[in-house]
Amino acid sequence: MAKVEVxxxxxxxxxxxxxxxxxxxxxxxxxxxxxxxAVREREMIxxxxxxxxxxxFIDGYHLGGSDELLAADNNGLLDRLLAxxxxxxxx
Numbered sequence: 001m002a003k004v005e006v007x008x009x010x011x012x013x014x015x016x017x018x019x020x021x022x023x024x025x026x027x028x029x030x031x032x033x034x035x036x037x038a039v040r041e042r043e044m045i046x047x048x049x050x051x052x053x054x055x056x057f058i059d060g061y062h063l064g065g066s067d068e069l070l071a072a073d074n075n076g077l078l079d080r081l082l083a084x085x086x087x088x089x090x091x
Contacts, residue, residue, distance in 0.1 A: 002082045004029035007044040007055040011035070015054040018066040021073070027082065058082065 008015035034041035048055040072078040
């Protein structure tokens, strides 16, 4: 099973949308709430080179935010990443 990490903020609608989508698909994930955690937020920025949430990683591969998650699901990339394929390919 692939490790899915989702950096979120509790007030962010895009974070909620990404989590709803993952829940709907039955995909287990670790939520890393950076709302009041500057250290974890800095970690997210260093890993993703982005300042917005959500930021989604699958087995260490940076997928992107909620728009990239939905696009990856629509074009089959999400399933390939979850199966351990497509590492390093952009969504």
